[in-house]
Amino acid sequence: METTFPYEVPQREIYRYLGYKQEVPQENVLQKIESCKANLFRDVTPKAIWQYYDITWQDANTFLLDGIPVCSKNLSRNIADCHRICLLAVTLGPMPDRYIQKAEVTAMSDAVIYQAISAAMIESYCNYINDLIRKEAAEEDYFLRPRFSPGYGDFPLEFQRQIGDLLQMSKKIGITLKDSLLMMPSKSVTALIGLSTTDSNCHREGCEICNKSATCAFRRI
Numbered sequence: 454m455e456t457t458f459p460y461e462v463p464q465r466e467i468y469r470y471l472g473y474k475q476e477v478p479q480e481n482v483l484q485k486i487e488s489c490k491a492n493l494f495r496d497v498t499p500k501a502i503w504q505y506y507d508i509t510w511q512d513a514n515t516f517l518l519d520g521i522p523v524c525s526k527n528l529s530r531n532i533a534d535c536h537r538i539c540l541l542a543v544t545l546g547p548m549p550d551r552y553i554q555k556a557e558v559t560a561m562s563d564a565v566i567y568q569a570i571s572a573a574m575i576e577s578y579c580n581y582i583n584d585l586i587r588k589e590a591a592e593e594d595y596f597l598r599p600r601f602s603p604g605y606g607d608f609p610l611e612f613q614r615q616i617g618d619l620l621q622m623s624k625k626i627g628i629t630l631k632d633s634l635l636m637m638p639s640k641s642v643t644a645l646i647g648l649s650t651t652d653s654n655c656h657r658e659g660c661e662i663c664n665k666s667a668t669c670a671f672r673r674i
């Protein structure tokens with residue numbers, strides 16, 4: 454079946470989201486994965502928006518972003534020497550939620566598979582956009598720190614509201630926030646990325662799998 458999702462999605466990541474560690478699923482599960490993948494790859498149209506901002510530090514744990522105070526010890530450590538950041542919002546759009554909700558009624562095991570594939574897809578798409586931002590930043594001699602999302606460590610989940618307002622993410626890419634701060638579509642991500650003039654050689658997928666995390670002064674948590 455023809456697919457249109459043009460970003461590499463590692464099969465191993467799908468297995469991992471399904472709870473498989475090193476082993477490969479049985480043939481019947483593999484077939485189901487392929488048919489759910491074909492549906493999602495054909496129907497999902499991902500979208501992203503990002504903007505750069507200068508920030509002003511107030512103290513070691515607080516900076517001003519477009520006049521908004523942001524207070525987080527974990528985030529501030531991660532972007533400690535940065536005076537410029539990128540705000541980012543990405544989404545897979547409504548189709549994964551539609552497939553998941555439909556499967557929850559007809560075949561729960563399919564819903565689990567749709568969840569796993571779409572989780573791997575949003576991660577892949579984030580990495581793809583991250584690489585675009587890395588190239589843009591490099592043109593101005595900046596290097597990226599890893600993505601840091603609201604709700605991670607002590608960076609308040611409420612900051613998703615500010616990101617939503619600053620990026621106009623509802624109007625521009627269709628992400629809305631519920632009162633609970635959950636995003637709709639559910640396969641959406643917001644994040645802040647520090648731009649530094651120092652190259653820390655950060656791992657694109659973050660500090661958890663970076664081989665420098667034991668000694669790095671900027672590690673996320």
Ligand code: SF4
Nearest residue numbers: 655656660663666669
């Ligand atoms: S631990 Fe690695 S990825 Fe994290 S801030 Fe340090 S160098 Fe970057």
